[in-house]
Amino acid sequence: MQPLSQVAGDSLATLPDAVDPLALSLNENPFTPLPTVRSALIAATGSVNRYPEFLPESLRRLIAGHIGVAEDQVVVGPGATGVAMQLLHAVTAPGDRIAMAAPTFDGYPIFARMARLQPIMVPLDEHGCHDLDALAEAAADAKVVVLCRPHNPTGTVESAPAVERFLAAVPSDTIVLLDEAYIEFVAPAFRLDGLSLIQRYPNVLVLRTFSKAYGLAGLRIGYGFGSAELTALLWRMQLPFGMDCTGLVAVAASYDAERELRRRIRVITAQRRYLRMRLRAMGVYVTEGHANFVYLPPARKPWREVFDPAGLRVRHYTDGGVRITVGDRISTRAVLAAVAEWR
Template sequence: MTRAAGPALPEDPAHPEDPAHPEEGHQLSLNEMPAVPLAHLEDILRESLHGANRYPDPFARQLTEAIADLFSVPDHDVVVGPGSAAILQHVIQGAAPQRGDEVIYARPAFDAYRLVVSSAGAKPVEVPLKDHRHDLSRMLDSVTPRTRALVLCNPHNPTGTALDTAAMLAFLREVPEHVVIVLDEAYHEFTRGHDTLNGPEVYQGLPNMVVLRSFSKAYGLAGLRIGFALAPRDVAHTLRNRLLPFSVSTIAEAAARAALARRPEVFRQVDRVIAERGRLTEGLRHQGWDVAPSAANFCWLPLGSRSPAFAAAAARQGILVRAVGEEGVRITVGEPQATDALLRFAAQFAAESAGLASA
């Protein structure tokens, strides 16, 4: 089914007219896991349907306890919601209630940031990246008395770069307390081997900080829409009261609880994705492409004005990648056969581009 043209939605494919999941080809534009990490997940979901006539727990208490135990934090610091982007929306609406309030984030960024800020009536302040990373000093310089929130995506979407721990800590200590810091760590599980901040370890020392995590990426539950936030008690209490009751379904909570209980199984799949990320990155660089260093489950090609042409040519061969304006192309790490297809296409695209240039 095709979709009418209109404003881009968060994480849209490069071409809205293309199906999100083509029957033939490779979907590499949505940063999904190539497979569900948990074996026999269907049995868990089927069991949870036995109570489908009952409302879910409005506070997802069993999942909340599991998250608190995992990170060794108090239960009252955990807020579970229908995806981390939905929680972000409530954070921004609460932090920036007045028209003209400012919210700072990087450019390019996850599409939802602009949508959430604009829907709150706030003013987006987009700070360009520097060397594919957050320009922390410029973000600090952008803080004004009207700044109400600052969003950091680490690892960054769409470039995949991660900030080192020391730089992040120094930056966080400089942000004024009147600014709510949102640390979006949707891709944190893919940072293994990288020196980068772990939000759950530091948020309790920062009264203005909210950490977002997702079950959509590493845990492979994108279709169930569930995520969570960690924040100091008072902030978490306010945020929890803003969420609609029963917004997390029984089936989503059951799947998330199973994923946390079987983290070794999840991380075996994460390790496979990380290995495939290395193969994709090495293959593209061997062909001569500039590839940003990634700590996420995707790679970034800073192609500039060639980005739309690259994505369109890939789509014609059944490979959906994400062109981010005329800044770059984001390629999700998929199955090995998807990597093979992408590398074949990239080599062909480079050869054809070289031929056109010489002609």
């Protein structure tokens, strides 16, 4: 077996460097769209003078067929964030409560304010994982509860049995938003069986996106799937002409290029392991993340003083922790050099 450092370096050498290797705060895919996807998008620009479908029925049908659910069990939106807002508009009223971890994806506190909801913030445990017992307890007083898996910003995942116990403890009239934005970066052994979960828990909506592993963040394509009763509520919130007409083309081309996509995912996950290994070798604690980023808890010296002088744009948190997107080899070298300078 090749050393991990050689696997990461050789793999990345075959792919183009990131457009901006020092921009590591938004968990973007560092590589440009796959060649076949890019070609399909270029061809699709010839029809942008026409409106897209009134409602994105074709995109919905395509995604449903790919993941193996009925068409009426899927809802799509402008990114996963768009689907999340559709959910909140569909099932909550101003003053209702929403439970979530602290810290969590930046969007959820913003969405709560936009929907005029009262957030219940549940601290993560000492390992950067959800405190599922406390979150289930908070869910009893909430209309919606959010579970990010892998979690953003720590990248951690809870075991499938633990998630099962959590879902069983959540009241059936509380909607569980299971955010799997980074699912493609999770090894199969650590993934949940989303199709089984939505059959047994009709209050669960699984949320996914084409922004991360698929590298289509700029096109804003996300989707959710769940019980037909739940997705019907969200579909009523679908904005007419609200999805870009290139989205269907990009998704279809991406599905056709899944072998190339899986190769890119292997490159990024190998780079994640390499970066984590090297940081730990320097004495830096790194959570056991399963996404396309690494998370460093607060340290004796503020991380801002480590990364800002190096020109690295990473995501800093108020408690002193930092999230660093896994980029290309140039990005990794810059991160390691900054930490080495500090050490």
